[in-house]
């Protein structure tokens with residue numbers, strides 16, 4: 001019989017609490033928190049009402065280095081870790097989930113796509129721009145393909161010389177599109193091969209035949225642009241092929257697995273922001289029956305329950321981060337289940353907590369003067385983008401079944 005405790009199950013290093021951050025992450029957290037409070041907070045309401053991202057904020061995000069967190073210093077980036085990107089996304093969402101998703105999509109989907117799959121020439125051409133001043137978008141979804149993303153119908157046809165491709169089709173729900181100049185576009189070069197024809201291309205704003213057809217009006221994250229894009233025989237040079245022909249589906253799966261941890265962090269930050277906004281009011285401002293409303297036990301228990309759920313969501317998020325950084329739970333297993341669980345749960349907590357926070361504040365939670373109602377509207381998107389909650393549940397169940405099926 002094997003010994004109960006075998007060598008491979010323990011390490012010489014004491015495990016640290018899951019919320020322990022590296023020195024770099026801690027410094028970034030502090031500076032992003034300060035930036036959010038001083039620069040973003042005064043503009044949050046105005047941007048939401050105008051349904052427009054403030055250009056100055058985007059410029060300052062680049063100046064602060066948060067648009068190139070994982071991009072190497074040789075390309076003008078900050079050369080930090082994935083954990084740092086997650087910390088920044090969470091901190092930004094505590095103040096404005098719209099700014100947070102702009103940074104999230106740009107870093108975890110767009111920059112990572114170039115860093116991971118880009119040729120040396122593509123990296124040299126695009127990473128310095130993405131790190132220092134040009135916003136990017138990730139274009140997978142279409143009118144007829146959302147959850148079933150690989151049923152996409154946008155096509156790319158290679159020229160007879162092989163020197164270029166022509167892209168035709170439509171993309172929908174594209175985050176950052178109004179601010180972006182660089183677009184990663186998934187198109188099928190061989191529809192007869194199904195998803196194995198899906199290929200990723202780099203399209204630039206201004207290429208003939210490429211247009212933003214519509215900017216959506218939304219329930220939440222209103223300052224974050226979400227657009228319909230059209231491609232009418234857009235000619236893309238062959239060097240703008242990202243990675244290899246027919247491998248786009250693999251890249252999309254892998255990028256979205258990572259991206260989901262970012263969205264989970266966005267939702268955790270949002271939940272904390274909503275909670276903090278409400279407790280400030282109930283513990284310091286509002287009195288009824290002669291005492292602060294947050295001092296009634298009926299309120300205290302709800303507040304304590306909500307904060308416990310936020311901490312549980314954060315634990316799932318940072319566990320997913322560390323599992324990913326360590327290269328997967330065990331060799332070959334990856335971090336897919338951890339990321340799906342984190343996103344599923346964090347978006348549920350965000351919705352629940354931000355909804356309760358409105359009630360804790362009574363009428364003051366319901367009006368557009370403060371931020372309580374905005375946090376709740378913004379929370380709804382967590383259960384939709386980068387894989388709906390049902391899709392996360394499907395992924396989790398599939399992986400569990402694989403683990404337990406004899």
Ligand SMILES: Cc1cc2nc3c(=O)[nH]c(=O)nc-3n(C[C@H](O)[C@H](O)[C@H](O)COP(=O)(O)OP(=O)(O)OC[C@H]3O[C@@H](n4cnc5c(N)ncnc54)[C@H](O)[C@@H]3O)c2cc1C
Nearest residue numbers: 138139140141146147173174175226384385386387388390
């Ligand atoms: C604000 C916003 C920003 C976005 N940003 C981007 C972006 O930058 N890039 C991009 O490519 N896409 C983006 N998206 C698209 C997003 O990823 C999709 O909306 C999402 O994948 C869901 O697709 P859908 O909206 O077509 O819903 P559908 O797929 O039609 O789903 C509708 C409902 O059916 C359920 N459902 C579908 N299939 C199943 C199933 N097999 N089992 C159980 N239930 C199922 C879903 O869970 C959901 O509840 C964005 C969307 C929004 C709203």
